[in-house]
Amino acid sequence: MRPDTWRMFVDPAILRFFGNGLMETISLSLAAIVLSFVIALVFAFGRLSKRPWIRWPSIAYIEGIRALPVLLLIVYFGIKGSALFRPVFGPEFELSRYWAGVLGLSLYTSAVLAEIIRAGIVSLPRGQTEASRALGLSHAQSMRHVILPQALRLMVPAMMAQLTTIIKDTSLVGTIGVFELVRQGRVVYTQFFNPIEVFLFVAAIYFVICFALSQASRRLEVGYTPKAARAKIREVQLRDQAA
Amino acid sequence: MGIIGEFSELYLFPNGLFITIQLAITSLLGSLVLGTVIALFRIAPLVPLRWLGGGYVEFFRNTPLLVQLFFLYFATPYIGIYLGEPDTFGFRAAALGLTLYHAAYVAEIVRGGLLAVDKGQIEAARSLGLTYLGMLREVQLPQTFRAVIPPLGNIGIALVKNTSLAATIGVADLLFAGDIVESRTFRAEEAYAAVAILYLSLTIPLGILVNYLEKRMLVAR
Numbered sequence: 245m246r247p248d249t250w251r252m253f254v255d256p257a258i259l260r261f262f263g264n265g266l267m268e269t270i271s272l273s274l275a276a277i278v279l280s281f282v283i284a285l286v287f288a289f290g291r292l293s294k295r296p297w298i299r300w301p302s303i304a305y306i307e308g309i310r311a312l313p314v315l316l317l318i319v320y321f322g323i324k325g326s327a328l329f330r331p332v333f334g335p336e337f338e339l340s341r342y343w344a345g346v347l348g349l350s351l352y353t354s355a356v357l358a359e360i361i362r363a364g365i366v367s368l369p370r371g372q373t374e375a376s377r378a379l380g381l382s383h384a385q386s387m388r389h390v391i392l393p394q395a396l397r398l399m400v401p402a403m404m405a406q407l408t409t410i411i412k413d414t415s416l417v418g419t420i421g422v423f424e425l426v427r428q429g430r431v432v433y434t435q436f437f438n439p440i441e442v443f444l445f446v447a448a449i450y451f452v453i454c455f456a457l458s459q460a461s462r463r464l465e466v467g468y469t470p471k472a473a474r475a476k477i478r479e480v481q482l483r484d485q486a487a
Numbered sequence: 488m489g490i491i492g493e494f495s496e497l498y499l500f501p502n503g504l505f506i507t508i509q510l511a512i513t514s515l516l517g518s519l520v521l522g523t524v525i526a527l528f529r530i531a532p533l534v535p536l537r538w539l540g541g542g543y544v545e546f547f548r549n550t551p552l553l554v555q556l557f558f559l560y561f562a563t564p565y566i567g568i569y570l571g572e573p574d575t576f577g578f579r580a581a582a583l584g585l586t587l588y589h590a591a592y593v594a595e596i597v598r599g600g601l602l603a604v605d606k607g608q609i610e611a612a613r614s615l616g617l618t619y620l621g622m623l624r625e626v627q628l629p630q631t632f633r634a635v636i637p638p639l640g641n642i643g644i645a646l647v648k649n650t651s652l653a654a655t656i657g658v659a660d661l662l663f664a665g666d667i668v669e670s671r672t673f674r675a676e677e678a679y680a681a682v683a684i685l686y687l688s689l690t691i692p693l694g695i696l697v698n699y700l701e702k703r704m705l706v707a708r
Binding site for chain 1: 557669682
C-alpha cells in the first residue's frame, strides 16, 4: 500500500473534520432514539389496546413500517419532508436535512421499538396486572405504575442493541446530504484519492462504538432479562438488527 | 394529464423490481453458504479458527453496511481487485457486500442451531467411529438446518430491505427506479409510494411465510 496516504490521519485539521462528522453521527442517533422511543410507546400501547379502531391502525403502522427499507423513508423525507409539514408550520417552513434524516430513522426505529416494548409487556406475568387491578388501580394506572416500569427495565439491553443499529443506520443519512461520518469520509477521499484508508478508518470508528455498545448490551442481558422475554425480543431484532 | 401519461418511465419499476429480486436471491444464497462456513469455524475444535470466525462476525455486524458497500465500490479498484466491467461492477459489488454483511448474521443463527444439538448425539456419533466432519454432515448439520429455517427467513426479509442500499452505488434497483422517476416527474409521493408498495409486496408475504413456518416448527416439536 502507498505509505504516504496514511499520513493525513495525524493532521489535526483532518481529524477535526472527521470529529465533526462523528459528532453529527452521534447527535443524529441520540435524537432518533429519543424521538422513536416516544412514538414507539404510543404504538406499543395502541397494539395492546382492546379497542379495534386503535389496535388495527397500530398493527398496520408497525408491520408496514417494519417491512420498508429505512433508506426509502430517509430519501422520502429528504425530498418531501418540507412540503409534508407546510400545512402545519406555515408555507415558509423548510425541514432541514438533519431533521429529515432523524425523522426517517425515528419512524423506522419506532416500529421496531414498539414491538420490543410490546414483547417486554407481554412477557410480564399476568398476575402483575391482575393484582394491580384487584387493588383498585385503573387500567391506565396499573400500566403506568406497575407494568411499564418493569417492562422498560427489562428492555434496557434491547434498547442499547437498537442504538447500535441506529448508529449504523445514520450512515444512510449521508445520502441525503447530512455531513455525518461516512459523508465526511467521502469528502476526504475525493481530495486525497485514498478510499481504502478512509473507509477503513471510518469503519474502525463505527466498530469501536458499536462493538462496545453491543458487548455492554450482551453483558447486561444475562441475568437481567428473563428467558421468555429475551427469546421474543431476539426474534424482533433479527429482522431489524441486520438493517 | 393522467398520471400514467406522465409516467413514460413506468417500465423502470418492473426493471428495478427484477434487479432487487435478483440481488436479494444472489446475496441470500451467498450468505447462507458463507454464513454456515463461518458458523462451523466458530464452533471448530481449533482455537485460531474460532477466533477467525468470531472476528469476522463482530467486524461485519458492528460496521455499517453502507461503509462496506462503499469500500467494495470505491476502494477495490485501488487495490487492484477486479469485480467486473463498468456495467456489472455495481451489481457485483452490491451482491458481494450484501453477502459478506448478512453472512455474519446467518453465522450467528446457524451457530446457535449447532450448539442446540444434543451433546450426547455428537459424542455417540464420534464414538461410533465417525470423523469430526462426518459427524457434522450426518448428525449435527441436518438437525441444525431444520431448526434455523424461520430465523433465517427473518434475515431474508432484512436482506430484501437492505438491497435498497445498492441504489447508493448506482445499481438500478427498485429504490433507484423511484429516484429516477421522481427526478423526471417531480412526483415524489407517487414514485415512492409505488416503490414502497413493491417492497411491501416482497417483504410482507415473506413475513407471513416466516410466521407460518415458526408456528409449524412449534407444532412439530
